[in-house]
Amino acid sequence: MTSILHRDDSAYDAERSGFQLLAAHEPDLIVPAAGPDDVRQAVTRAAAADLPVAVQATGHGLPVAATGGLLITTGRMNAVRVDPATATARVEAGATWERVIEEAARHGLAPLSGSSPAVGAVSYTLGGGIGLLARRYGYAADQVRALDVVTADGEPRHVTPDSDLFWALVGGRGNFGVVTAMEIGLVPVSMLYGGALWYDTDHLEDVLRTWAEWTGSLPDEMTSSIAIIPFPDVPQAPPPFRGRRVAHVRVAYTGGPEEGEELLRPLRAAGPRLVDTVGELPFTASDTIHSDPKDPAGYFATHTLLGARPELDALLDARDVVVEVRHLGGALAKPQGHPNSVGNRDAAYYAGVLSPRLAPGTDTGALRPAHDRVMRALEPWATGGCVLNFLYGDNATPDEVRKAYEPEDYERLRRLKAEWDPRNLFRLNHNIPPA
Ligand SMILES: Cc1cc2nc3c(=O)[nH]c(=O)nc-3n(C[C@H](O)[C@H](O)[C@H](O)COP(=O)(O)OP(=O)(O)OC[C@H]3O[C@@H](n4cnc5c(N)ncnc54)[C@H](O)[C@@H]3O)c2cc1C
Incomplete structure (x- = not known):
């Protein structure tokens, strides 16, 4: 050993x-x-x-x-093997999406990865996985074909969709074992019409309203999100945005560049852009759509799911935090592949609040009021559900974790937890206590 x-x-x-x-x-x-x-x-x-x-x-x-x-x-267990004949990949526990994207792209394929390719592919997938192509292809979890896992009794097992354990692991993640590798389906995407539109402070209101209305009539091939980001006035901030509060619209369209350009017309008419990178984009460059931070950082985040198109004007008052709204629906609402325990498929939007650049040990309690104000403003549209993948730190309590599942699924997960891990050995995680 x-x-x-x-x-x-x-x-x-x-x-x-x-x-x-x-x-x-x-x-x-x-x-x-x-x-x-x-x-x-x-x-x-x-x-x-x-x-x-x-x-x-x-x-x-x-x-x-x-x-x-x-x-x-698990960082050392990072092998990725793509089988082009079946359009599947075998991904070890510590592999990041970056490795899967590279290997899949050699065969004109792509995984259902998310905004940051530096995220671990296994955990992201078993937590649901709301990716760049989410409205077109659904949850990453729905692409899982098989898992290798070590359960609480120390047994290595190959788990396939015909078992309860598969259903529980895909959605319930580390509560049921340590996954050593997963087999997932890949999708036939090598190019996108995608990128980001950045707007200056004066146009935030117009852009928020235009984006929200625009999402009301889109084909599933279009997945997008908007963030309002206050950039500090420091040399490390990117020059076009330094000291500004900007709107960042991110788009990924799989239906071709001409139609994509036509679809984007209302967004481009919403105001002049500080930067506009939207165009034909290889999936291997899909990290540039969100431009998530690459270096380790301290962050505190809260979120909610929304059942209908919200009014976003209230986000204008959230001056000290990053707010993000992702458009869900489409294929996310239609389970694909093998049944699993991922919940809240009826959500129409995800809304998150992020306090970035925090020093180790920051008292997150002091940050909560600013986060709670945004949540209160979105309350009329909130479903009460949440996303396992976006529960961090103090927010990853069993009460919050419960909200990631349908109530009857949560009870089934608790019964399966009692069967597979009765002592709750796997409890230093997004925990589901045994029934
Ligand atoms: C910058 C950033 C961007 C993100 N973008 C997206 C996005 O677009 N869509 C989305 O859905 N999510 C997104 N996420 C959330 C991300 O998917 C989750 O935080 C995910 O859990 C990260 O997995 P990790 O392995 O990188 O993290 P880790 O912190 O290493 O793992 C998280 C948890 O997963 C469990 N776990 C990890 N590996 C295993 C294993 N092998 N077996 C069993 N349990 C395991 C453990 O409980 C662990 O605490 C993002 C997060 C960040 C910080």
Whole structure:
């Protein structure tokens, strides 16, 4: 077995740290897994000592940070193998979307990856996965064909869609085991009409209203979102946006450049753009659509799901935070592939609030009022549901996690948790307690 790290080992801090700098797991032991056998031995050891288990690939989705327990890091298990004949990929636990995108693109294929290719593909997918092509192809979770997983009894298992465990893992994620690899379907996309439209402060109101109306009559081939971003007046901020509060509209269209250009006409007429990058774009450059930060950072985020097209004017008052609204619906509302436990498929929009650039240990309680104001403004349209993938830190409580599922599915997940992990060994995560 790979060497185990203790708190006083020099490699301990580097191994436990990830993309989220606000906090980090502080386990008693870390197992830097090099393969499925390391995962199996780590889970067996944790079960024998009754140590709770946490798992980390990149740290983009850190839940409440663990104090104690055993952390399995999967970053070294990052192989990706694409089978062009079946348009599928086998993706190991620690692989990021970037690797899958590269391998798939060699065959004119793409995964249902999201705004940041640096995110771990397995966790993103098992948490639902609302990607750049979401309205056209649905949840990434719906593309899962099979999983290799180590369950709480230390057994490695190959899990296929005919089992309850498959249904629970795809949506319920790490509550039911440590996934060592997944097999997913890929889609035949190599080029998009996509990119970003950036508008200056004076045009925020017009752009918000135009974008919201525009989303009311779009084909499923168009997936888009809007963010209002206050850029600080510091040298590190990109020059066109430095010191400005800008609107950032992101689009990904799979229906061809001519139709795409025609569809975008109302958005381009909403005001002059500071920058307009929308054009023919290889999927390998799809990270430029959102331009998510690449370097580790401290962030606090809250969100809600909306059942109908909201009025977005209230977002203009949210001056100190980043607000983002993603257009859902389309194929997200129509389950594809094998049944799984991903919930809230009827949501029409996602709305998120982000406090970026936070120093480690920042008191997030002080940030809540600004976040709550946005949530209150959107309350008339809120469904009460949430997205597992977008629950971070203190927000990843069992009460919030419950809102990611349909009520009857949540009860079934709790019963399956009691069957597969009755001691709740896997509880240092987005936890579903056993029934
Ligand atoms: C910049 C950014 C952009 C994002 N964009 C999108 C987006 O467009 N769409 C979207 O849906 N989500 C998005 N997310 C959310 C992201 O999908 C989740 O945070 C996801 O959990 C990150 O996975 P990770 O492996 O990178 O993170 P990690 O923090 O390493 O993992 C998150 C959790 O997943 C569980 N886990 C990880 N690996 C395993 C495993 N092998 N087996 C079992 N459980 C495991 C663990 O409980 C872990 O705490 C984004 C997040 C960020 C920070």
